[in-house]
Amino acid sequence: xxxxxxxxxxxxxxxxxxxxxxxxxxxxxxxxxxxxxxxxxxxxxxxxxxxxxxxxxxxxxxxxxxxxxxxxxxxxxxxxxxxxxxxxxxxxxxxxxxxxxxxxxxxxxxxxxxxxxxxxxxxxxxxxxxxxxxxxxxxxxxxxxxxxxxxxxxxxxxxxxxxxxxxxxxxxxxxxxxxxxxxxxxxxxxxxxxxxxxxxxxxxxxxxxxxxxxxxxxxxxxxxxxxxxxxxxxxxxxxxxxxxxxxxxxxxxxxxxxxxxxxxxxxxxxxxxxxxxxxxxxxxxxxxx
Amino acid sequence: xxxxxxxxxxxxxxxxxxxxxxxxxxxxxxxxxxxxxxxxxxxxxxxxxxxxxxxxxxxxxxxxxxxxxxxxxxxxxxxxxxxxxxxxxxxxxxxxxxxxxxxxxxxxxxxxxxxxxxxxxxxxxxxxxxxxxxxxxxxxxxxxxxxxxxxxxxxxxxxxxxxxxxxxxxxxxxxxxxxxxxxxxxxxxxxxxxxxxxxxxxxxxxxxxxxxxxxxxxxxxxxxxxxxxxxxxxxxxxxxxxxxxxxxxxxxxxxxxxxxxxxxxxxxxxxxxxxxxxxxxxxxxxxxxxxxxxxxxxxxxxxx
Numbered sequence: 195x196x197x198x199x200x201x202x203x204x205x206x207x208x209x210x211x212x213x214x215x216x217x218x219x220x221x222x223x224x225x226x227x228x229x230x231x232x233x234x235x236x237x238x239x240x241x242x243x244x245x246x247x248x249x250x251x252x253x254x255x256x257x258x259x260x261x262x263x264x265x266x267x268x269x270x271x272x273x274x275x276x277x278x279x280x281x282x283x284x285x286x287x288x289x290x291x292x293x294x295x296x297x298x299x300x301x302x303x304x305x306x307x308x309x310x311x312x313x314x315x316x317x318x319x320x321x322x323x324x325x326x327x328x329x330x331x332x333x334x335x336x337x338x339x340x341x342x343x344x345x346x347x348x349x350x351x352x353x354x355x356x357x358x359x360x361x362x363x364x365x366x367x368x369x370x371x372x373x374x375x376x377x378x379x380x381x382x383x384x385x386x387x388x389x390x391x392x393x394x395x396x397x398x399x400x401x402x403x404x405x406x407x408x409x410x411x412x413x414x415x416x417x418x419x420x421x422x423x424x425x426x427x428x429x430x431x432x433x434x435x436x437x438x439x440x441x442x443x444x445x446x447x448x449x450x451x452x453x454x455x456x457x458x459x460x461x462x463x464x465x466x467x468x469x470x471x472x473x474x475x476x477x478x479x480x481x482x483x
Numbered sequence: 484x485x486x487x488x489x490x491x492x493x494x495x496x497x498x499x500x501x502x503x504x505x506x507x508x509x510x511x512x513x514x515x516x517x518x519x520x521x522x523x524x525x526x527x528x529x530x531x532x533x534x535x536x537x538x539x540x541x542x543x544x545x546x547x548x549x550x551x552x553x554x555x556x557x558x559x560x561x562x563x564x565x566x567x568x569x570x571x572x573x574x575x576x577x578x579x580x581x582x583x584x585x586x587x588x589x590x591x592x593x594x595x596x597x598x599x600x601x602x603x604x605x606x607x608x609x610x611x612x613x614x615x616x617x618x619x620x621x622x623x624x625x626x627x628x629x630x631x632x633x634x635x636x637x638x639x640x641x642x643x644x645x646x647x648x649x650x651x652x653x654x655x656x657x658x659x660x661x662x663x664x665x666x667x668x669x670x671x672x673x674x675x676x677x678x679x680x681x682x683x684x685x686x687x688x689x690x691x692x693x694x695x696x697x698x699x700x701x702x703x704x705x706x707x708x709x710x711x712x713x714x715x716x717x718x719x720x721x722x723x724x725x726x727x728x729x730x731x732x733x734x735x736x737x738x739x740x741x742x743x744x745x746x747x748x749x750x751x752x753x754x755x756x757x758x759x760x761x762x763x764x765x766x767x768x769x770x771x772x773x774x775x776x777x778x779x780x781x782x783x784x785x786x787x
Contacts, residue, residue: 230582232720276767285582286528287770290727293720294766301759417716420590428583454601461594468575468587 202446208335208404210442211342214435215397216415217422218349219390221434224423225366226386227281232292233272234419235412236299237391241265241398242407243307246314254317258399265395266388273387281383296413304409314402338400345396346435349389353431362386366429418445421464427477436475484735488644492637502633503705504749506640508742510701513644515725515737517694520651522723523731524660525687526667528581530719531588532695534595535565537714539696540703541599541606548615554629555620558643558700565696566689568595573688577681580670589716599711611710629704640701647694652734654690663687695722720766728769730776739777 216234223231245261252260272295280288316334353359361382365372373379394412401411418441426437441460449456467474487494491505518532542564546557576587599606606612620627620639629636654660665673666680674680703709712718721744729740747765752758769776775783 224582228582230586276771280770285585286522286723286727287774289528289530289582289585290720290724290766291770294724294763294770297759297763297766301757301763305757305760417590417593420586424587424590457597457601458594461590461597464587464590465575472578 199447199450202450203443204331204335204446205449206443206446207439208338208442209445210439211339212397212401212415212438213418213422213442214438215342215345215393215400216412216419217426217434217438218346218431219393220419221423221431222362222390222393223387225429225431226362226369227383228285229277229281229288230285230292231390232289232416233295233299234292234390234394235414235416236296236303237265237269237394238398238401238412238415239303239407239409240268240299241395242314242402242411243303243398244395245399245402246307246312246407249315254315254403258396261399262392262395265398266392269391269394270384270388273384277387278380278383296416300409300413307407307409309409312407314407316403334403338404341396341400345393349393350431352389358382358385418442418460421460423474424464425460425467425474427474429478430474430476433474433476440475484738488641492634500746502637504746506633506637506705507702507749508745509637509640509644510698510705511722511725511745512738512741513647513701514695514698515722515729515741516648516651516734517691517698518722519726519731519737520655520694521687521691522726523733523736524655524667525663525684525691526670527684527687528585529588529688529691530585530723531590531592531716532692532722533714533716533718534592535569535692535695536699536702536718536722537595537599537709537711538568539565539699540709540713541612542696543700543703544612544615544709545605547618548612552615552618554618554704558697558704561700561703562693562696565699566693569689569692569696573685573692577685577688589719592714592716592719596711596714596716599714606711609711611708613708616707617704636705640705643697643701647697651690651694655734659683659686721762724766724769727776728765728773730778730780730782732775733778733782736776736778743777 216238220231220234223229241261241264244264245257248257248260248264276291276295277288280291351359353363361372361377362385365377365379365382365386369379372382397415398412401415405411419438421441422438423434424437425441426433426435441463444463445456445460448459488509491508492502495501495505514532514536518529521527521529539561541561543557543561546560547554550556550560572591576584576591579587600608602608617630617636619630627635627639629639655663662673662678662683665676666678666683670680699713702713725740725744726737727740728743729738730736744765748758748762751761755761773780
C-alpha cells in the first residue's frame, strides 16, 4: 500500500510538473498582457512534434535544445501578426482568437504528423528503472524532474536578476509607468510571450518522452493549468508553480482511493479555494477585479 | 424575423438543406442568444456555458430514460438541473471579473464534463446516454407527434424558443434589464448609484444559464442521444463565437451567428476532414476583421 501511494504521489508530482510548466507560461503572458493564451496546449504539442522530427538529425539532446526554441520562434511570429493588435482591448477578443488558434494548431499537427500516436525515443540509459523496489523511478522521470527544476530555477533567476526580468515584473504591476520610463513595451510583451511559449515547447518535448505523441497532448493539459493558476493565486508565479504541483499530487492521490474522481478532484479543490481564500494561495489582494 | 423562422423548414428544403438542420439552428440560436444575455447585455465574459447546456441535455435524457417517458417533464427537469447548478456556481464566482471570470467559468465547466465522462453506470460515459427517444406529446384532445414528424418537432422547438426569447426580451426591457446595461457600460458608476452589482450579475448569470439549459434540453430531444461532448469547453467557445459573429450588441445577432456557424459546420465537416482548421480560421477572421458582428456592421452602416 505504501508503495502504491508513493507511486501515485510521484506520478502526481510528474503530472503536476507539466501543469506547472504550462501554467507558468500562461501566467507570464496573462500577468503582463492580460491575454489568456488558449493555444498554449497547441504550442506544447508543436514542441513535442518538432522534437520528434528533429531527433533523427540532432539526437535527443539536440532536439531537447532546438525544438522549444523553434516553437518560441513560431509563437513570436503568431504573436506579432495576430495577437499584438488585440493588446489592451476587450479580453473577449484575444480569448476567442487564441481559442481559434488552438483549433488550427491541433488540426495542423494532425495534418502534418498524422492522428495516430507516435513513439518518441529517449536514450536507453535514461529509460531503465533506477531501483527494483521503486520500479516507477525510471531514469527518465528523475531526469525530467531535474530539467523542470533547472528550467524553473533559470526562469525565476531571469525574472529576479536580469534587466528584462525586472522590466517584466515591473510591467506586470504598472505597464503605463514602465512605458513612460522609456521601455519598449511591444518588445517587452513579445519577449515575455516568447519565454512563455519556450517553456510550453520544453514541456512538450519532456511530455513526448514520457507519454508518446498525440495531436491532443497539449489540449488535455490546458484546463488543469487554469486551475493551477487560480489555486495558486493570480499574479503570483510562485503560487502558479505551487498550484500546479499541488493539484498534480492531489489528482495522483485520488487515483489511489477513488480513481474515477481523479480528474474532477482538482476542480473541487478550485471551488474550495474560491470559497475559502478567493485570491488563491499566494495571490495578491486586489488582483481579483 | 418570425416569418423567416416560421417558414425555415420549407426554405431549407428549397436550398438543399433538411428540417433537422433548421431545428439545430433554432436550438443553437437559443443557446447563443441566452449566452448573449450575459455577454452582450450585462458585459460579463462567460466561457463555460457548455456546462449548463450539457446539464440541461443530460437532465432531459436521463429523465426520459429512467424516470418517466414524458417530453415536457423531461424538458422541465433539464432546465431545472441547469438552473440549480448555475445558481450554486454563480454564487461562487460572481465576484470575479473580466478574464478571470472567463477562466473560472471554463474551468468549472469541466467538472460536469468529467462527471458525465466517468460516471459510466448512469451517464454511459464516453458513449453517452443511448436507448431512449423523445416522446409524442399528448395534451388532452391534441396529440402532437414530435417523434415521428420532423416538422412538428421543429415547431415544438420554435414555440419553446419563442417563449424563452419572449421572457428574455421582456426582462431586457424592464428596469432590471436597463440596470444590467448600466452595469455593462460603467460598473463603477452603477455601484456608486447603489446598485447591488454582484447580485445583478448573479441573477443575469442564472437567467442566461437557465435558458442555455433549455437549449441543451431541446438539443438532447433533437438528437435522441447525448454524450459528454455537449458539455465540453469547445462548445462554450463555439457559442461565444456565434454571439460575436452575429453581433453581440443586438438582440437577434446571435441567432444569425448561430445560423451561419451551424450551416458552415454542417457543410465543412461533410466536405473535408480538416474542419477544425476552418472553424479556427472563422474565429481568427471574425476577431480580426469583424469584431462587431454582422448586425453590428449593418447597423453602423445604417446610422452613418
